[in-house]
Amino acid sequence: MSDLPDTLALSMAGFAEHLASERRLSPHTCQHYLRDIERLAEELHSQQLTDWSQLDVHGLRRHVVELSREGLGGRSIARHLSAIRRFYEFMLREGAVKDNPALDVRAPKSGKKLPRVADVDQLNHLLDADADDVLEVRDRAMLELMYSSGLRLAELVGLDLVSMDLSGGEVRVLGKGSKTRILPVGQKAVSALSAWLDVRASLARDGEEAVFLSRQGKRLSPRSVQARLNRWGLFKGADQRLHPHLLRHSFASHLLESSGDLRAVQELLGHADISTTQIYTHLDFQHLAKVYDASHPRARRRPGPAASRLQAEKSSSHDGD
Known part of the structure; x- marks a missing residue:
């Protein structure tokens, strides 16, 4: 933060005071807000932007893309955007900016977490x-x-x-x-x-x-x-x-894998909506995909360079047989 220009750093200091004194947020929560704002400030600085008013919607969307490239999921990015939104609300109140670029920017949807399933033999x-x-x-x-x-x-x-x-x-x-x-x-x-x-x-x-x-x-x-x-x-x-x-998920996944009857699994689980049950089709597909990748001759991954060289050496050694 010490490398940031004063025009960025001073506003962050004011925001920190606002969170602690006016909003009365815990030190832990304040730290999370400031960390997310500092991450944005570093990106502005890297683009040679020296004032918060220079960030527009397009620049913020590029920031979201960069966060996604770094491996952040939808929920983490949503947290970043929430912090940025509040920061710009504070800056608007202070008259330091004219608009809030975070109002119309949304985080990408998080992929639905698949339930864990136990192995049948286990x-x-x-x-x-x-x-x-x-x-x-x-x-x-x-x-x-x-x-x-x-x-x-x-x-x-x-x-x-x-x-x-x-x-x-x-x-x-x-x-x-x-x-x-x-x-x-x-x-x-x-x-x-x-x-x-x-x-x-x-x-x-x-x-x-x-x-x-x-x-x-x-x-x-x-x-x-x-x-x-x-x-x-x-x-x-x-x-x-x-x-x-884990036992309920395993029951559903193993039954669907054997029967393929999604409606029956829905009834047995007591799901009002079949879309809730459909998550088990993803689990089943993962299993089928592994079988396919391991078994189908046209699905196997290409060998890496070392494996390719070894195969070439084996082929040339057999040419003289």
Whole structure:
């Protein structure tokens, strides 16, 4: 900041005072604002611009492009633009500029983050691990049910005994918007649930209807489920953190990969809009793309220079055979 011309630096100092004294923002927040403004000031200085009024909409859009080239995502760029917008609001109030170039500039949209999915073999290894006590018998039943039927965490902890029909391999859950849906339960999950129900009475308080209970015999809390699944993963050798949404995502992705039936997966997950479910088609496509790249003779990447030279040497050595 010391290399910046006074015409840029003094305005930044005034803005810092405004944030701290008038807006009463925390030092941490002030630091973030000033860092983003300083980044813009450095770019103006590199273009030999010495006054904030010289920045127009086109110049600011070029700044956004440069931030994107540096690897910043849409959210980070939006934060930069928010800081610049507020800075120019301050400068307008001070009469230092005539307009705010950030008003009509928008950050690029961030790509939708794809959910992580567990490997099928890894999940099978975790689900087949031995349960060493009553609580682990319960934990395995929860794991099996979430992966078997794609339950949300809230649906799992809200489950009551009357909602299960193990002989019919079904469970009734209350989902978002108080919508009820009936889900199939796989044989492995039925067996795990039966094993848990055989020992559940040793923990249950009188009149408690919840399927999954804490050590104190009460309905298990969402936070406890998260902690217990994480513990299971740590003790049973998972190579990634085990949590309820990982099991739900894995259920959806593995089912879609095998069946290709997006509508069925939507119904099972309880999504009101199929566009919510379509994220799993991207996951499935990533898998298919990897298979294609590895298998199709016209899809393989060209070898690098070293590999090309090695191949040429092999070819020339065989020419005399």
